[in-house]
Every structure is written in C-alpha cells, then in structure tokens.
Amino acid sequence: MxxxxxxxxxxxxxxxxxxxxxxxxxxxxxxxxxxxxxxxxxxxxxxxxxxxxxxxxxxxxxxxxxxxxxxxxxxxxxxxxxxxxxxxxxxxxxxxxxxxxxxxxxxxxxxxxxxxxxxxxxxxxxxxxxxxxxxxxxxxxxxxxxxxxxxxxxxxxxxxxxxxxxxxxxxxxxxxxxxxxxVGSSRYEIKATTQGGHSFGCFGNRNAIEVLAGLITELYAVKPPQKAGTKTTYNVGLIQGGTSVNTIAQSASMLYEIRSDDRECLEQMEQSLRQILAKRKSADAKVELQLLGQRPxxxxxxxxxxxxxxxxxxxxxxxxxxxxxxxxxxxxxxxxxxxxxxxxxxxxxxxxxxxxxxxxxxxxxxxxxxxxxxxxxxxxxxxxx
Ligand SMILES: [Zn+2]
Incomplete structure (x- = not known):
C-alpha cells in the first residue's frame, strides 16, 4: 500500500x-x-x-x-x-x-x-x-x-x-x-439445581447456592495459561439464586466469562471449565452450562x-x-x-x-x-x- x-x-x-x-x-x-x-x-x-x-x-x-x-x-x-x-x-x-x-x-x-x-x-x-x-x-x-x-x-x-x-x-x-x-471470549450462564427443602426440616439436602459457591471457588483457583505475549482472564460477573432465608436453595446461577488474545489459551480455559463442571455433577446436584455468546x-x-x-x-x-x-x-x-x-x-x-x-x-x-x-x-x- x-x-x-x-x-x-x-x-x-x-x-x-x-x-x-x-x-x-x-x-x-x-x-x-x-x-x-x-x-x-x-x-x-x-x-x-x-x-x-x-x-x-x-x-x-x-x-x-x-x-x-x-x-x-x-x-x-x-x-x-x-x-x-x-x-x-x-x-x-x-x-x-x-x-x-x-x-x-x-x-x-x-x-x-x-x-x-x-x-x-x-x-x-x-x-x-x-x-x-x-x-x-x-x-x-x-x-x-x-x-x-x-x-x-x-x-x-x-x-x-x-x-x-x-x-x-x-x-x-x-x-x-x-x-x-x-481478544476472543466465551460467555456462559452456569446453573445449579438441587432438590432443596425446608432449612430445618430437610437439613442435609444439597443446597444449590453451596454448589455454585464451591464451583466459583474452584474456578478462581484456576491459573490462566502463562504463554509469553498473551493475556488470558476470567470473571464471574453476576450471581443469583435461592428462595428465602429458611429455604435450602433449589437453584442458583451465575454469568461467567473467559477472555484471551490467544486461541490455544482460550481453548485451555474452556477445557478446565468443563473438567470442573463434570466433577461437580452428582446425584443430588445438577449443573448446566449454557453458552450466551462467543467471540473468536x-x-x-x-x-x-x-x-x-x-x-x-x-x-x-x-x-x-x-x-x-x-x-x-x-x-x-x-x-x-x-x-x-x-x-x-x-x-x-x-x-x-x-x-x-x-x-x-x-x-x-x-x-x-x-x-x-x-x-x-x-x-x-x-x-x-
Ligand atoms: Zn463500539
């Protein structure tokens, strides 16, 4: 030119x-x-x-x-x-x-x-x-x-x-x-659902908020890939859930995004997200992942x-x-x-x-x-x- x-x-x-x-x-x-x-x-x-x-x-x-x-x-x-x-x-x-x-x-x-x-x-x-x-x-x-x-x-x-x-x-x-x-990104809604119940009468049932909170702790323990000249980040931007103070929460959800200016690093982050979610699934807790948006x-x-x-x-x-x-x-x-x-x-x-x-x-x-x-x-x- x-x-x-x-x-x-x-x-x-x-x-x-x-x-x-x-x-x-x-x-x-x-x-x-x-x-x-x-x-x-x-x-x-x-x-x-x-x-x-x-x-x-x-x-x-x-x-x-x-x-x-x-x-x-x-x-x-x-x-x-x-x-x-x-x-x-x-x-x-x-x-x-x-x-x-x-x-x-x-x-x-x-x-x-x-x-x-x-x-x-x-x-x-x-x-x-x-x-x-x-x-x-x-x-x-x-x-x-x-x-x-x-x-x-x-x-x-x-x-x-x-x-x-x-x-x-x-x-x-x-x-x-x-x-x-x-900078590529993937944005997700992650939703946890459990049986829930009365906080006193059903104590011991799984709580969706507790499931989600555990998930967040695990997600924040992930170290983003440290490839030279690249930047990779993640964020939980919004959480909601529960019914009342005396209800074991039946559902809770969050918005989660990962970003990277490197394709491989973004893929690595996607993989670790899926591994963490797979571990969290159990007979008494359902965890669902929904893709909200993706920028390549x-x-x-x-x-x-x-x-x-x-x-x-x-x-x-x-x-x-x-x-x-x-x-x-x-x-x-x-x-x-x-x-x-x-x-x-x-x-x-x-x-x-x-x-x-x-x-x-x-x-x-x-x-x-x-x-x-x-x-x-x-x-x-x-x-x-
Ligand atoms: Zn603009």
Whole structure:
C-alpha cells in the first residue's frame, strides 16, 4: 500500500464546509435509540440518508446492517469500511445531546454514533460527486457490535461476502488507539439445581447456592495459561439464586466469562471449565452450562498484508492527528474478519470520554480531525481529482 495521498482541494473544502452539518447529524443520530438487536430506527435513518445522497444499491439485510456496495458487483478484494449503529443503552435511556464547554454529551455519542455520523458524511461526499472506485468498496453501518449483539452484524456481512473481502476497517473508538489484535471470549450462564427443602426440616439436602459457591471457588483457583505475549482472564460477573432465608436453595446461577488474545489459551480455559463442571455433577446436584455468546480469537492472518494495512493507517493517523497511534488487542467487530484470516483494524474519529456510561462525551474539535482521517482512509480507494 502506498503512503496516504493528500486529500483533494474539493475534499478539504467539503470537510471544512460540513462541520456544522456533522454536529447536526450527530445530534439527530444520538436521539434515535439503538440498543443491540433493536437497530431498526437507526438503520432506516441511515439508509434514507444514503438514498438522499444518491446511493443506488443500498439495502438493509436481515441482521439490520445497512450496506452500501460501491463497485462490488461480482468483484473480489472488497475493502470494507464499517461503523456500528447499536449502543449499550436500553431503549428507555434518556437521549438528549447537550453541548457545553466544547464537548457534546450524550450516552452513545462517541461509541459509536460519532463514527457513524462521520462515515455517513464521507459516503455522502463519494455519492454526491459520483466518485469512481479504484477498488471495490463496501460501506456498512452494522448492527450488533455491543455485548448482547454478539457481533451479529459483522458475522452476517462476512458470511454474505465470504471469500471476497480484502480488508476490514471498523471505525469504532478514538483517534489515538488502534486495535490490531482480537481478544476472543466465551460467555456462559452456569446453573445449579438441587432438590432443596425446608432449612430445618430437610437439613442435609444439597443446597444449590453451596454448589455454585464451591464451583466459583474452584474456578478462581484456576491459573490462566502463562504463554509469553498473551493475556488470558476470567470473571464471574453476576450471581443469583435461592428462595428465602429458611429455604435450602433449589437453584442458583451465575454469568461467567473467559477472555484471551490467544486461541490455544482460550481453548485451555474452556477445557478446565468443563473438567470442573463434570466433577461437580452428582446425584443430588445438577449443573448446566449454557453458552450466551462467543467471540473468536485471531485466525491465520497474513503477517505482511496485515503489516501493510497497519503501515498505511498508522501513517495516515500520524499525519492528521500529529502522533502515531498506540496499539493493542480488543474485542471488536474485527474479531470476525480476523478469525477468518482477513487483515483488519479498528479505530475511530474522535477523542472522547466515558464510553458505555450515561456521562459519555466527546471533544467537538476532534471531529474536524476525524472527518479528514475518515476521508483520507476511504478516498484512497476512489479517484478524486
Ligand atoms: Zn463500539
């Protein structure tokens, strides 16, 4: 890949002239609730926006992705640029964007609404000016990136375009950090059930809470694999169970997750979980394991192609942001293409704070830089003179 080219005068003027339009678009998007698996309203807005800008083949797929292919018909080597429409906030969340002290405040404003807004404006520039793609490009506003979405949107996209994707850039997160390695995870509900009974009259019967507690103690005695250059973790995030103070608990359950940036280590942790569970099962206690979600680890990604992609985007970020980005592993939409061996990167178009909290905000001035970065990243695939 060549070094990032200069943006055309026309593109620079477009970025400068659309600063207010970007804020307005961001505010409008912020107000449209989009919990994972309920992205319908945002998807519809995004599709209509693209249609208004002149898109011809835009569609919403069954996973609620808004997909805008440009020069992709029968083509391989498709460059995918995506930003996710869903947020972690339930539909009941108050969504009232507020500007104060150079910042915009609203749950979800940065993650990932700002990136959706910037990519939308970038797509509008391409569509309005009828730019010719040099290589096939797919711009997607995908569903289901956050927890409960379980990467549903990206999975669907990668399946629909299987064998035809050259690389994936997921615009998610900020301008100073790039995720270039996948953290895989498995999330489970583990449930213990026993006969239970009256705390006094049936004393001696197995107690589901005691079974679960023993299980937790054992799980926390597991030493995660210590393979050099990798990180593996586990967590019990929630427990519930029991009936009353004078009842021997009949059921108790917990949410348990394991994470690793290494496939082998993740598999080892899965194995030790299954061994521990098998030991805990007995005639008077049932232990059930239910998989709630799974994000795959890195597959066999061609090192040189991944490096070329990194070089180009790191140079680009350095050029417009003024510093080379930090890198690290993460659990993002890129897990899916990574697991399929497709070179990928994840970064975003703003500087923000408090992602996944009600106090989330972003620095409005950083969006100006973000707009240029997005244009430079995507327009590299188009002829724009
Ligand atoms: Zn996100």
């Amino acid at each position: 060549p070094t990032p080219a200069e943006l055309s005068r026309r593109a620079l003027d477009y970025a400068a002239a659309n600063q207010d339009a970007l804020l307005e678009l961001l505010e409008t998007l912020c107000k449209i609730p989009a919990p994972s698996n309920q992205e319908e309203l945002r998807a519809e807005f995004v599709r209509n926006y693209l249609l208004d800008a002149g898109a011809e083949h835009v569609y919403i797929d069954p996973a609620l992705n808004v997909v805008c292919p440009l020069g992709c018909q029968d083509a391989d080597d498709i460059r995918v640029f995506m930003a996710h429409t869903d947020t972690v906030f339930p539909a009941s969340t108050k969504l009232e964007p507020r500007i104060a002290g150079g910042r915009m405040h609203c749950p979800g404003v940065g993650d990932d609404t700002a990136n959706v807004a910037v990519l939308l404006l970038c797509a509008k520039y391409i569509l309005q000016n009828k730019l010719k793609p040099r290589v096939p490009v797919l711009i997607a506003f995908n569903s289901g990136e956050e927890g409960l979405g379980n990467l549903k949107g990206c999975r669907r996209l990668m399946r629909d375009y299987q064998g035809r994707v050259h690389s994936v850039i997921s615009f998610d997160g900020g301008l100073t950090h790039v995720c270039n390695k996948a 680890c890195m597959g066999e990604v061609d090192k040189q192609r991944q490096q070329e992609l990194e070089q180009f985007h790191f140079d680009l970020l350095e050029k417009y942001v003024g510093q080379r980005p930090k890198t690290g592993s993460g659990s993002t939409d890129c897990n899916i293409p990574f697991s399929m061996g497709i070179p990928s990167l994840c970064y975003g178009m703003y500087n923000g704070q408090g992602a996944h909290t009600l106090e989330e905000s972003l620095d409005i001035a950083s969006l100006t830089t973000g707009m240029r970065v997005c244009l430079a990243a995507v327009l590299d695939c188009f002829v724009d003179e």
